[in-house]
Amino acid sequence: MITTSFFLFAFTVLVNGFACKDAKLVQANGFFFSGLHLMGNTSNAVGSQATPVTVAQLPGLNTPGILMARIDFAPWGINPPHTHPRATEILTVIEGSIQVGFVTSNPENRLINKVLEKGDVFVFPEGLVHFQRNIGYGNAIAIAIVGLSSQNPDVITVANAIFGAKPDIPNDLLAKAFQADVKVVDQIQSKF
Ligand SMILES: *[C@@H]1O[C@H](CO)[C@@H](O)[C@H](O)[C@H]1NC(C)=O
Numbered sequence: 001m002i003t004t005s006f007f008l009f010a011f012t013v014l015v016n017g018f019a020c021k022d023a024k025l026v027q028a029n030g031f032f033f034s035g036l037h038l039m040g041n042t043s044n045a046v047g048s049q050a051t052p053v054t055v056a057q058l059p060g061l062n063t064p065g066i067l068m069a070r071i072d073f074a075p076w077g078i079n080p081p082h083t084h085p086r087a088t089e090i091l092t093v094i095e096g097s098i099q100v101g102f103v104t105s106n107p108e109n110r111l112i113n114k115v116l117e118k119g120d121v122f123v124f125p126e127g128l129v130h131f132q133r134n135i136g137y138g139n140a141i142a143i144a145i146v147g148l149s150s151q152n153p154d155v156i157t158v159a160n161a162i163f164g165a166k167p168d169i170p171n172d173l174l175a176k177a178f179q180a181d182v183k184v185v186d187q188i189q190s191k192f
Contacts, residue, residue, distance in 0.1 A: 016152075017055065017151060021059070030060050031060035032058070033053050035051065036068070036070045036145070039072050039141075040070065042073065042074035043074075046077060046078050046079070047074035047076065047078060047134070048072060048073045048078060048079045049072050050069050050070070051069060053069060054067045055067070061151055062151065065149060066148070067147070068148075069148070070145055070146075071132065071144045071145075072143055073096070073133070073134035073142040074134065074141065075139050076133070076135070077134050078134075079133075080158070080159060081129050081130065081159070082155055083127055083129050083130070083155075084126065084150070084154060084155060085127055086126070086152065086154055087154075088125055089130070089146050090122070090123045090147045090148075091121065091132070091146045092119070092121045092145050092146075093118050093120050093142065094144065095118060095141060095143040097115060097116070097134070097135050097136045098116045098134060098135065098142050098144055099115050099132070099135045100113060100114060100115075100130070100132050101114070101130060102128045102130035103129050163185075163188045164192030168189055
Protein backbone atom coordinates (compact mmCIF):
# COMPACT_ATOMS: atom_id res chain seq x y z
CA MET A 1 0.00 0.00 0.00
CA ILE A 2 2.88 2.35 0.73
CA THR A 3 4.23 1.63 -2.76
CA THR A 4 0.88 2.46 -4.35
CA SER A 5 0.61 5.87 -2.73
CA PHE A 6 4.21 6.63 -3.60
CA PHE A 7 3.45 6.13 -7.30
CA LEU A 8 0.24 8.14 -7.10
CA PHE A 9 2.03 11.16 -5.72
CA ALA A 10 5.30 10.89 -7.59
CA PHE A 11 4.11 10.81 -11.21
CA THR A 12 2.01 12.98 -13.47
CA VAL A 13 1.62 12.12 -17.14
CA LEU A 14 3.29 14.54 -19.56
CA VAL A 15 2.27 14.38 -23.22
CA ASN A 16 4.39 15.70 -26.07
CA GLY A 17 1.62 16.92 -28.36
CA PHE A 18 -2.11 16.62 -27.79
CA ALA A 19 -4.30 13.79 -26.60
CA CYS A 20 -5.92 11.80 -29.43
CA LYS A 21 -9.66 11.95 -30.01
CA ASP A 22 -11.92 8.94 -30.03
CA ALA A 23 -11.96 7.94 -33.73
CA LYS A 24 -15.77 7.64 -33.64
CA LEU A 25 -16.07 11.32 -32.69
CA VAL A 26 -13.80 12.65 -35.44
CA GLN A 27 -15.35 15.08 -37.95
CA ALA A 28 -14.08 16.58 -41.22
CA ASN A 29 -13.49 19.93 -39.49
CA GLY A 30 -10.79 18.30 -37.38
CA PHE A 31 -8.74 17.88 -40.56
CA PHE A 32 -9.51 21.30 -42.00
CA PHE A 33 -8.23 24.87 -41.79
CA SER A 34 -9.29 27.94 -43.75
CA GLY A 35 -7.23 31.11 -43.87
CA LEU A 36 -4.09 30.81 -45.98
CA HIS A 37 -5.71 33.06 -48.62
CA LEU A 38 -5.36 35.92 -46.11
CA MET A 39 -2.32 38.17 -46.30
CA GLY A 40 -0.14 38.39 -43.17
CA ASN A 41 0.62 41.80 -41.64
CA THR A 42 4.17 42.66 -42.72
CA SER A 43 4.30 46.05 -40.91
CA ASN A 44 7.19 45.11 -38.61
CA ALA A 45 10.95 45.56 -38.37
CA VAL A 46 11.78 42.74 -40.82
CA GLY A 47 8.92 43.16 -43.30
CA SER A 48 7.57 39.62 -43.24
CA GLN A 49 4.91 37.62 -41.47
CA ALA A 50 4.39 33.88 -41.15
CA THR A 51 0.86 32.48 -40.81
CA PRO A 52 1.29 28.98 -39.37
CA VAL A 53 -1.02 25.99 -39.73
CA THR A 54 0.16 23.74 -36.93
CA VAL A 55 -1.67 21.35 -34.64
CA ALA A 56 -2.85 24.47 -32.79
CA GLN A 57 -4.85 25.57 -35.87
CA LEU A 58 -5.61 22.14 -37.35
CA PRO A 59 -6.19 19.33 -34.84
CA GLY A 60 -5.56 16.59 -37.45
CA LEU A 61 -1.87 17.61 -37.44
CA ASN A 62 -1.47 15.91 -34.06
CA THR A 63 1.36 13.32 -34.59
CA PRO A 64 1.84 13.13 -38.42
CA GLY A 65 5.03 15.22 -38.16
CA ILE A 66 4.16 17.81 -40.77
CA LEU A 67 2.85 21.38 -40.90
CA MET A 68 2.26 24.19 -43.37
CA ALA A 69 2.62 27.96 -43.27
CA ARG A 70 2.21 31.00 -45.48
CA ILE A 71 4.89 33.68 -45.42
CA ASP A 72 4.17 37.19 -46.71
CA PHE A 73 6.93 39.60 -47.60
CA ALA A 74 6.71 43.37 -47.97
CA PRO A 75 8.97 44.84 -50.70
CA TRP A 76 12.53 43.87 -49.65
CA GLY A 77 11.15 42.25 -46.52
CA ILE A 78 13.20 39.42 -45.03
CA ASN A 79 12.56 36.30 -43.02
CA PRO A 80 15.74 36.75 -40.94
CA PRO A 81 18.37 34.02 -40.48
CA HIS A 82 16.86 31.29 -38.32
CA THR A 83 16.91 27.54 -37.81
CA HIS A 84 14.36 24.81 -37.12
CA PRO A 85 16.22 22.31 -34.95
CA ARG A 86 13.66 19.56 -35.57
CA ALA A 87 12.50 20.00 -39.17
CA THR A 88 13.45 20.16 -42.80
CA GLU A 89 11.56 22.90 -44.65
CA ILE A 90 10.25 22.88 -48.20
CA LEU A 91 9.16 26.19 -49.77
CA THR A 92 7.33 27.18 -52.92
CA VAL A 93 6.83 30.69 -54.26
CA ILE A 94 3.26 31.54 -55.20
CA GLU A 95 3.85 35.25 -55.84
CA GLY A 96 6.93 37.36 -56.57
CA SER A 97 10.67 36.72 -56.50
CA ILE A 98 12.34 35.41 -53.36
CA GLN A 99 16.04 35.03 -52.65
CA VAL A 100 16.58 32.04 -50.37
CA GLY A 101 19.69 30.64 -48.75
CA PHE A 102 21.13 28.39 -46.09
CA VAL A 103 24.63 27.99 -44.66
CA THR A 104 26.32 24.62 -44.30
CA SER A 105 27.92 23.61 -40.99
CA ASN A 106 31.56 24.08 -39.91
CA PRO A 107 34.18 24.25 -41.21
CA GLU A 108 32.96 25.28 -44.67
CA ASN A 109 30.01 27.50 -43.71
CA ARG A 110 29.16 27.60 -47.39
CA LEU A 111 26.26 29.80 -48.45
CA ILE A 112 23.89 27.91 -50.74
CA ASN A 113 21.56 30.51 -52.23
CA LYS A 114 19.27 31.07 -55.16
CA VAL A 115 16.64 33.41 -56.53
CA LEU A 116 13.25 31.70 -56.85
CA GLU A 117 10.34 32.71 -59.05
CA LYS A 118 6.68 31.76 -58.90
CA GLY A 119 6.30 27.97 -58.91
CA ASP A 120 9.89 27.23 -57.89
CA VAL A 121 10.52 24.89 -54.97
CA PHE A 122 13.49 24.91 -52.57
CA VAL A 123 14.41 22.78 -49.56
CA PHE A 124 16.24 23.85 -46.38
CA PRO A 125 17.88 20.88 -44.61
CA GLU A 126 17.03 20.28 -40.95
CA GLY A 127 18.88 22.42 -38.45
CA LEU A 128 20.73 24.70 -40.86
CA VAL A 129 20.54 28.49 -40.58
CA HIS A 130 18.48 29.86 -43.47
CA PHE A 131 16.74 33.03 -44.67
CA GLN A 132 14.42 34.40 -47.33
CA ARG A 133 14.11 37.86 -48.88
CA ASN A 134 11.69 39.50 -51.28
CA ILE A 135 13.73 40.90 -54.15
CA GLY A 136 10.82 41.94 -56.36
CA TYR A 137 11.12 45.34 -58.03
CA GLY A 138 9.11 48.38 -56.98
CA ASN A 139 6.28 47.62 -54.61
CA ALA A 140 6.16 43.92 -55.44
CA ILE A 141 4.98 41.70 -52.62
CA ALA A 142 6.06 38.09 -52.34
CA ILE A 143 4.22 35.07 -50.94
CA ALA A 144 5.62 31.64 -50.12
CA ILE A 145 4.00 28.46 -48.84
CA VAL A 146 6.21 26.24 -46.71
CA GLY A 147 5.95 22.75 -45.26
CA LEU A 148 7.94 21.56 -42.25
CA SER A 149 8.61 17.96 -41.30
CA SER A 150 7.56 18.19 -37.66
CA GLN A 151 4.50 19.10 -35.64
CA ASN A 152 6.81 21.06 -33.33
CA PRO A 153 9.78 22.24 -35.46
CA ASP A 154 10.71 25.18 -33.18
CA VAL A 155 12.17 28.41 -34.55
CA ILE A 156 15.43 29.92 -33.35
CA THR A 157 16.00 33.35 -34.90
CA VAL A 158 19.75 33.89 -34.76
CA ALA A 159 19.70 37.63 -33.92
CA ASN A 160 17.08 37.18 -31.19
CA ALA A 161 18.89 34.22 -29.64
CA ILE A 162 22.30 35.92 -29.64
CA PHE A 163 21.43 39.58 -29.01
CA GLY A 164 18.03 39.23 -27.39
CA ALA A 165 18.75 36.55 -24.76
CA LYS A 166 17.08 37.25 -21.38
CA PRO A 167 19.16 37.99 -19.40
CA ASP A 168 21.77 39.25 -21.91
CA ILE A 169 24.70 37.12 -22.95
CA PRO A 170 27.64 39.19 -21.55
CA ASN A 171 28.55 41.90 -24.09
CA ASP A 172 32.29 41.33 -23.78
CA LEU A 173 31.78 37.64 -24.59
CA LEU A 174 29.80 38.59 -27.72
CA ALA A 175 32.37 41.25 -28.65
CA LYS A 176 35.04 38.53 -28.66
CA ALA A 177 32.82 36.04 -30.51
CA PHE A 178 31.95 38.56 -33.23
CA GLN A 179 35.36 40.27 -33.16
CA ALA A 180 33.58 43.59 -32.74
CA ASP A 181 33.70 46.53 -30.35
CA VAL A 182 31.66 46.15 -27.14
CA LYS A 183 29.81 49.37 -28.09
CA VAL A 184 28.63 47.76 -31.32
CA VAL A 185 27.36 44.76 -29.34
CA ASP A 186 25.58 47.09 -26.87
CA GLN A 187 23.92 48.89 -29.77
CA ILE A 188 22.63 45.65 -31.31
CA GLN A 189 21.56 44.22 -27.92
CA SER A 190 19.50 47.38 -27.28
CA LYS A 191 17.31 46.55 -30.31
CA PHE A 192 16.37 43.01 -29.26
C1 LIG B 1 -0.32 45.67 -38.78
O1 LIG B 1 0.59 45.76 -37.71
C2 LIG B 1 0.88 47.09 -37.30
C3 LIG B 1 2.01 47.03 -36.29
O2 LIG B 1 1.72 46.14 -35.25
C4 LIG B 1 -0.39 47.71 -36.77
O3 LIG B 1 -0.13 49.04 -36.39
C5 LIG B 1 -1.45 47.69 -37.86
O4 LIG B 1 -2.67 48.17 -37.35
C6 LIG B 1 -1.66 46.27 -38.40
N1 LIG B 1 -2.52 46.33 -39.57
C7 LIG B 1 -3.56 45.52 -39.67
C8 LIG B 1 -4.33 45.67 -40.94
O5 LIG B 1 -3.89 44.72 -38.82
